[in-house]
Amino acid sequence: MSAAPHPSTSLSLPGPAGVVGHVLVVGVFALYWGIPGALLGLVLVAVGLFASPVVTFAVGQVFLVGLADDPTGAQVALAQFALAPLLVDGVVRDGIRRRTVGEALVLAGSFVALAALVTLAVDVTDELWQAAGILAAVVAVAGYGIHRYERVSLGIETEDTP
Amino acid sequence: MQATRRVGGELAVGGVLLALSVLASDPVALVGAAGVGAWFLAREAVALREFEAVERTLSLSADPVRKAVEVDGDVRVVLSVERGDDTDATVRVTSRAPVSARGPSAAERTVTLDAETREARASITYTMPIAGRFEFPPPRVELVSGDGRFSESLELGSSETVTVEPRRPRRVHVGQGGRRIAAAFGEHTADRGPSGIQPSEIRPYVPGDATRRIDWKATARLGDPHVREFETETDRQTVLVVDHRGSMASGPAGRTMLDFAREVALGYVRAAESSDDPLGLYAVGDEGVTVEHYPTATPRGYRTIRDVLRGLEPTEGSRSSPTALDSLTRPADARATGALLANEETAFARTVRPFLDDPDTYVERIEGDPLFGAVRRLQSEVAGTNWTVIVTDDRERNRVREAVRLASSSEDAVLVFLTPRLLFEEDALGDVEASYERYVDFEEFRRELDRLPRVTVFEVGPGDRLDALLSARRGRV
Numbered sequence: 001m002s003a004a005p006h007p008s009t010s011l012s013l014p015g016p017a018g019v020v021g022h023v024l025v026v027g028v029f030a031l032y033w034g035i036p037g038a039l040l041g042l043v044l045v046a047v048g049l050f051a052s053p054v055v056t057f058a059v060g061q062v063f064l065v066g067l068a069d070d071p072t073g074a075q076v077a078l079a080q081f082a083l084a085p086l087l088v089d090g091v092v093r094d095g096i097r098r099r100t101v102g103e104a105l106v107l108a109g110s111f112v113a114l115a116a117l118v119t120l121a122v123d124v125t126d127e128l129w130q131a132a133g134i135l136a137a138v139v140a141v142a143g144y145g146i147h148r149y150e151r152v153s154l155g156i157e158t159e160d161t162p
Numbered sequence: 163m164q165a166t167r168r169v170g171g172e173l174a175v176g177g178v179l180l181a182l183s184v185l186a187s188d189p190v191a192l193v194g195a196a197g198v199g200a201w202f203l204a205r206e207a208v209a210l211r212e213f214e215a216v217e218r219t220l221s222l223s224a225d226p227v228r229k230a231v232e233v234d235g236d237v238r239v240v241l242s243v244e245r246g247d248d249t250d251a252t253v254r255v256t257s258r259a260p261v262s263a264r265g266p267s268a269a270e271r272t273v274t275l276d277a278e279t280r281e282a283r284a285s286i287t288y289t290m291p292i293a294g295r296f297e298f299p300p301p302r303v304e305l306v307s308g309d310g311r312f313s314e315s316l317e318l319g320s321s322e323t324v325t326v327e328p329r330r331p332r333r334v335h336v337g338q339g340g341r342r343i344a345a346a347f348g349e350h351t352a353d354r355g356p357s358g359i360q361p362s363e364i365r366p367y368v369p370g371d372a373t374r375r376i377d378w379k380a381t382a383r384l385g386d387p388h389v390r391e392f393e394t395e396t397d398r399q400t401v402l403v404v405d406h407r408g409s410m411a412s413g414p415a416g417r418t419m420l421d422f423a424r425e426v427a428l429g430y431v432r433a434a435e436s437s438d439d440p441l442g443l444y445a446v447g448d449e450g451v452t453v454e455h456y457p458t459a460t461p462r463g464y465r466t467i468r469d470v471l472r473g474l475e476p477t478e479g480s481r482s483s484p485t486a487l488d489s490l491t492r493p494a495d496a497r498a499t500g501a502l503l504a505n506e507e508t509a510f511a512r513t514v515r516p517f518l519d520d521p522d523t524y525v526e527r528i529e530g531d532p533l534f535g536a537v538r539r540l541q542s543e544v545a546g547t548n549w550t551v552i553v554t555d556d557r558e559r560n561r562v563r564e565a566v567r568l569a570s571s572s573e574d575a576v577l578v579f580l581t582p583r584l585l586f587e588e589d590a591l592g593d594v595e596a597s598y599e600r601y602v603d604f605e606e607f608r609r610e611l612d613r614l615p616r617v618t619v620f621e622v623g624p625g626d627r628l629d630a631l632l633s634a635r636r637g638r639v
Binding site: 058062064083118128129131139142150154 | 163172175176178179180182183184186187188189190191192193194195196197198199200201202203204206207208209210213214217314316
């Protein structure tokens, strides 16, 4: 199948959620890490003009790792709160007729749930690689579960399917 | 649900963040990876919701306009799709056809409904080059999520069956000595009711079936009303032996020997079905029996035999070597020739004599003849046969003679339908005198067979050609 065209290689202006996200990122980065933080926030705005929301979000995470040497929980939470609208912007921009609010809420809920899972896993295991493994496994199992449910729901898989 | 390459790229970004968190010992990147994971799951869930909405509200039909066509006829399928969902998913519906059908490319058989399009129709024409019953599978529906990240392929709708009839020759002559027989072949007086007491098969109830025929146990078990068919009990069963060897391909397209032979055989199926007579079939190809159907009087059995007959094609083999196959000499003729050469001492006589003295050769070659073998096989496999119907041509007369003799040896009535080769040749009417001589020769052979006990022989061929030959001959006398 052919995927729908996506503006990942050409200039694409962020939507309202993206604008909010970028403003928050520049603000939070400047608040906690001063001018270097503000500059990296502006660089992220430039990245967002050319890259997809997921890539922009990931680059923001990399910038955050570089800026925050030993961040507090509040700093991390606020920075993630600022970066999350960049993902939501992707949902809004992809939608033509969809109820994007509901989808944004699903995304936000999933993000909160997985972030909580990561926090818990780090606390319990005290090993990042184990927490990373748990995250990867949970995403894989959940993804596969949705896939299987979809096949049953659409009648592709039945009791007779070998 | 299949993910596109784009999803792979996004998951790779998440993998990079995972790796970064481990290598840099920084849990911040791990939270970022959780964000990418959440994005993936949310997109997948949205795609699931879209697909379910489309599947629930999609209305489609792919109905062939005609359910029966002749070989090389066109079947037009009207593909009609309407969606009632309000999602961004793209829906592509592709009409599908049996493997043997010829049709346009997949792109031309596909209608696409994007988020803004609610309905679409397309007319697709397939050509059906092979006879038989063919099932048009349900259309294939491809769903693509609104963001283009996930797709799914499924079948929706129902399959449709189209019957492709072989080209039917016009003016089929069935008769003796140029005279048509009056009655339809296969007809006989019925001497019993339409149904027996031997249970045979269960089928869904259709309007018109008597309610007393409903099998209540089967109905309770299967959920829908079903009736039970019963095997007719009769001792008048018919076995068709239909020759479809390469030699039966003689004649123009749609008017070959096999086409005429098939018409005769289909006539027997119709007659047997209307009288509920058990009917069996042995189809004979160049390598021997190609289809064997034990006598049955069930609707499914008649349908199967009819489908087999419609689908018969000449097998590869002896189309181009009539002289070798026609040269099998009967033992009596060989002995007569041997007697002539008995007193000669020429090199020719010395060379030929051992072959003429060896009766085993004749027996071995007859044993290996597919038609003879088929008759022998049916005699050993089918008990209580009353009618053996052999449909073949007159090309290998000695072999036909032996097969008919064998068929009549078991006290069964034998009907033989012969297609005279000369009526199927391109220049059959070029030399009227020579053709008439050949027809007389055929008629003598037919009569010779007809004189065998319990054997009745008919000629089958294009009536217009036979009439033309006989009237041309009459014009000259």
